[in-house]
Amino acid sequence: MFRLLICDDHPAIRTALRLLARDALPGGCDVIECASAEELLALLEQDRPFDFVTLDLQLPGRSGLDVLADVKQMRPDLPVMVFSADENPERVTEALQAGATSYLFKSASEQVLAEALRAAAAHRPALPAPYARDWKGTPGADDLPLSARQREVLQCLLRGMSAKQIARALGISDGTVKSHTVAVFRALNVSSRAQVVLEAHRRGIPFGS
Numbered sequence: 001m002f003r004l005l006i007c008d009d010h011p012a013i014r015t016a017l018r019l020l021a022r023d024a025l026p027g028g029c030d031v032i033e034c035a036s037a038e039e040l041l042a043l044l045e046q047d048r049p050f051d052f053v054t055l056d057l058q059l060p061g062r063s064g065l066d067v068l069a070d071v072k073q074m075r076p077d078l079p080v081m082v083f084s085a086d087e088n089p090e091r092v093t094e095a096l097q098a099g100a101t102s103y104l105f106k107s108a109s110e111q112v113l114a115e116a117l118r119a120a121a122a123h124r125p126a127l128p129a130p131y132a133r134d135w136k137g138t139p140g141a142d143d144l145p146l147s148a149r150q151r152e153v154l155q156c157l158l159r160g161m162s163a164k165q166i167a168r169a170l171g172i173s174d175g176t177v178k179s180h181t182v183a184v185f186r187a188l189n190v191s192s193r194a195q196v197v198l199e200a201h202r203r204g205i206p207f208g209s
Contacts, residue, residue: 001028002121003049007040007067008033008056008083013106017054017083017113024114025121037062037070044074052120055100057084057091065098072099076156076165079207081120092128096194099160101207102126123206125158125197144187153180157196158207 002025006014014033021029032050034040037059044050053071057064064082071080081102082095092103102125104116116126146154149170156166163177170177185191188199200207 001030003030003051004032004117004120005040005043005050005053006031006033007035007037007053007059009035009058009060010056011035013056013083020110020113021117024117027121036060037067040067041070041074044071044078050075050078053078053080054083055080057082057086057095065094068095068098068100072160072162072165076161076169077159079120079123079159081116081126087128089130092131093194096197097192099162101158101160101197104128124204125201125207127198127201131198131201146183146187147180150180150183150187153177154184154196154200154205155207157181157184157193158200158205 004021006017008014008017014035018031018033021031032043034043055064055068055071059067064084068080068082071078079101080099081104082100083104083106084091085106087105087107095103102116102120104113104126105128108116108128112129119126152170153166156169161169163174163181166177167174184196188196190196190199
């Protein structure tokens with residue numbers, strides 16, 4: 001069963017996401033809700049298992065991007081979808097650079113939200129329509145000129161892990177992480193972490209299990 005953690009200070013938003021997730025995911029969904037950064041971080045400190053987090057950027061008293069950084073520090077492997085009313089393209093890029101796996105606008109339709117949740121359950125990133133392009137015929141991850149280790153680094157990047165977190169997780173040096181990251185950027189023809197997520201989204205590359 002998919003384990004979803006929703007963090008939003010608006011009860012109506014939490015309720016809507018909970019009901020939608022339970023309808024959209026045929027395998028079932030166990031949903032935990034919280035209304036503040038403090039509650040969110042407390043839940044993560046308990047080492048409870050979660051498959052995915054939705055995070056509002058406008059939480060009381062804290063910058064959402066700062067909260068995102070805290071989440072990624074505590075749970076580097078935990079995918080996070082920012083679910084925000086902020087539709088500024090710069091904010092989307094900032095969130096992806098900070099470690100978000102996905103970003104969705106609160107103005108999105110119910111159908112788009114359901115698809116994003118199904119994408120999360122299938123370990124795929126989800127992004128707003130303006131970032132989506134028709135990449136029909138574009139090679140996926142299997143066709144990229146990457147070694148097995150470089151593919152592992154790609155997966156870590158898609159989960160929003162920092163270079164130091166990747167080094168610890170894979171048991172390699174910071175310099176080796178940097179070298180493999182450069183190879184990933186070159187293979188995807190991108191120049192930043194945010195662009196890695198965007199390109200993975202466009203190619204339909206999953207971020208693993």
